Amino acid sequence: MTPVVSVHGVTKSYGEFEALKGVEFELRAGEVFGLLGPNGAGKTTTIEILEGYRRRDGGEVQVLGVDPADAGLDWRARIGVVLQSSAVYENLTVAEQLAQFAGYYERPRPVDEVIGLIGLEEKRDARARRLSGGQRRRLDLGLALVGDPELIFLDEPTTGFDPGARRRAWETIRSLSALGKTTLLTTHYLDEVEQLADRVAVLREGRVVASGTVQELVGGAPTTEIRYRRNGEVVVVETEEPTRVLHELTAAAIRRGEELDGLEVRKPSLEEVYLSLTQAEPE
Amino acid sequence: MRLFRHELRSQLRLYSRSRELAFFTFALPLIMFFLLGSVYGNDRIKSEQNVRAADYLLAGMLGYGAIATGFAGLSIMLVIRRESGILKRVRATPLPAWAYVVALLCTTLIAFALEAICMVALGRLYFHTHTHNLFSLGLALLLGAAAFTALGLALTSLIRSAEGSSAVVNAIYLPVSFLSGAFFSPHSFPAALKAIANALPLVYVIRLVRDIALHNQQIWDRPGDVAVIAAWGLAGAIVAARRFRWEPQEG
Numbered sequence: 128m129t130p131v132v133s134v135h136g137v138t139k140s141y142g143e144f145e146a147l148k149g150v151e152f153e154l155r156a157g158e159v160f161g162l163l164g165p166n167g168a169g170k171t172t173t174i175e176i177l178e179g180y181r182r183r184d185g186g187e188v189q190v191l192g193v194d195p196a197d198a199g200l201d202w203r204a205r206i207g208v209v210l211q212s213s214a215v216y217e218n219l220t221v222a223e224q225l226a227q228f229a230g231y232y233e234r235p236r237p238v239d240e241v242i243g244l245i246g247l248e249e250k251r252d253a254r255a256r257r258l259s260g261g262q263r264r265r266l267d268l269g270l271a272l273v274g275d276p277e278l279i280f281l282d283e284p285t286t287g288f289d290p291g292a293r294r295r296a297w298e299t300i301r302s303l304s305a306l307g308k309t310t311l312l313t314t315h316y317l318d319e320v321e322q323l324a325d326r327v328a329v330l331r332e333g334r335v336v337a338s339g340t341v342q343e344l345v346g347g348a349p350t351t352e353i354r355y356r357r358n359g360e361v362v363v364v365e366t367e368e369p370t371r372v373l374h375e376l377t378a379a380a381i382r383r384g385e386e387l388d389g390l391e392v393r394k395p396s397l398e399e400v401y402l403s404l405t406q407a408e409p410e
Numbered sequence: 411m412r413l414f415r416h417e418l419r420s421q422l423r424l425y426s427r428s429r430e431l432a433f434f435t436f437a438l439p440l441i442m443f444f445l446l447g448s449v450y451g452n453d454r455i456k457s458e459q460n461v462r463a464a465d466y467l468l469a470g471m472l473g474y475g476a477i478a479t480g481f482a483g484l485s486i487m488l489v490i491r492r493e494s495g496i497l498k499r500v501r502a503t504p505l506p507a508w509a510y511v512v513a514l515l516c517t518t519l520i521a522f523a524l525e526a527i528c529m530v531a532l533g534r535l536y537f538h539t540h541t542h543n544l545f546s547l548g549l550a551l552l553l554g555a556a557a558f559t560a561l562g563l564a565l566t567s568l569i570r571s572a573e574g575s576s577a578v579v580n581a582i583y584l585p586v587s588f589l590s591g592a593f594f595s596p597h598s599f600p601a602a603l604k605a606i607a608n609a610l611p612l613v614y615v616i617r618l619v620r621d622i623a624l625h626n627q628q629i630w631d632r633p634g635d636v637a638v639i640a641a642w643g644l645a646g647a648i649v650a651a652r653r654f655r656w657e658p659q660e661g
Binding site: 215216223227270 | 417420423427495496498499501502504505506657
């Protein structure tokens with residue numbers, strides 16, 4: 128199956144600064160793909176190249192079979208965009224705003240259906256200026272969905288949300304894949320990709336430093352951590368040979384007739400993998 | 411065309427919802443006309459062929475309305491829309507860019523047309539002004555307002571942030587209105603100020619309107635004024651076409 132989005136060797140510089148140094152990834156139909164990375168890693172530059180806002184310097188990009196650098200209006204009808212900061216008309220109500228954007232498309236989704244999808248039924252006739260930050264963001268998402276796009280770009284959709292609002296936004300994003308949509312999500316929240324993303328690419332200083340499912344990222348980490356307590360102090364052993372190390376540890380403890388208090392053997396969490404990927408010194 | 415009509419309806423609704431725009435560009439010129447007309451409307455202006463001041467003022471106020479609506483109101487609104495990311499977001503939809511811009515310009519011209527009608531009606535009913543040649547007058551006002559919308563678009567592309575926009579716009583259009591004799595006859599202004607005013611388009615709009623409404627001329631009797639106004643409008647349109655941005659300034 129041809130990928131919905133394919134990005135190969137994409138480079139982009141702003142003056143001297145190389146924002147992207149050969150980014151590679153692909154999106155499959157129907158998945159939620161997470162582009163993860165610290166601020167300044169190149170997430171927004173990447174997503175804006177895919178949305179057609181910016182031109183790449185080099186590399187190949189296909190979005191829905193078209194190069195976004197010379198895509199037309201019919202291509203725009205097939206994508207939905209949520210920008211990093213909310214942009215809505217302050218003086219229109221939720222329903223009016225959605226109807227205005229719906230009018231731009233040949234086959235829009237019914238306005239009230241979208242309002243249901245974003246959970247703003249009670250604010251249907253409220254003007255945008257009266258909405259909370261989280262509600263505006265959901266209206267923003269609604270504007271991206273009203274054209275019934277095949278592919279949705281979400282640039283940090285839940286930044287600044289309280290925990291309840293994030294949960295609700297996650298529900299909405301999950302419902303998109305249930306509708307068969309493909310979603311590209313950038314975020315710097317790990318729990319967000321753990322909750323939502325089928326696959327992840329970790330971006331660091333303009334390069335993809337790891338990609339795969341969340342399980343693969345965590346499972347692919349070479350080290351295993353063994354922890355136990357000795358004389359009240361936590362001892363942490365990081366090893367790439369957990370079987371041998373654990374055997375030696377436990378054998379020694381048995382010889383001494385001791386119990387290894389609080390013995391734990393575990394793979395690092397996604398957070399630890401992420402931090403080691405994004406903070407390690409460049410080689 | 412369907413998209414254009416849809417966008418025009420949306421833009422008209424948006425325009426009518428904005429209290430700031432409605433006040434500054436719509437109500438304020440009417441209020442100024444009412445106040446200034448009440449102060450000296452019944453005087454005669456000797457330096458201007460002894461015309462009644464109310465008649466003289468009406469022409470100035472129509473010019474002031476054109477610059478307030480077409481230039482000031484449009485550019486402030488557009489800068490805010492650009493910097494808040496709305497223009498960028500609209501670019502991600504299948505709405506053609508021309509449809510958005512033309513709908514916005516038509517909305518501005520429609521708003522000004524309503525304002526001009528209110529202004530002429532206020533003059534007739536309250537100050538007993540006489541306005542001749544309504545057809546020519548309409549054409550002259552349309553030309554003036556269109557030139558100012560083009561200049562407004564050009565100014566939008568030169569303003570960097572939403573915070574400073576209204577200060578910049580006010581710092582331009584209020585002195586220009588004053589210098590161009592929108593509020594008082596510029597007859598007694600120093601020569602230097604007159605020279606500055608004569609380099610600006612509003613003087614020509616007001617003079618054209620005055621010659622048509624007061625001195626019984628037609629728009630085609632004044633090709634020189636028409637050419638200056640059109641040239642300013644064209645210059646604005648060229649700057650706008652080259653420099654117009656849909657995206658906010660990088661943070």
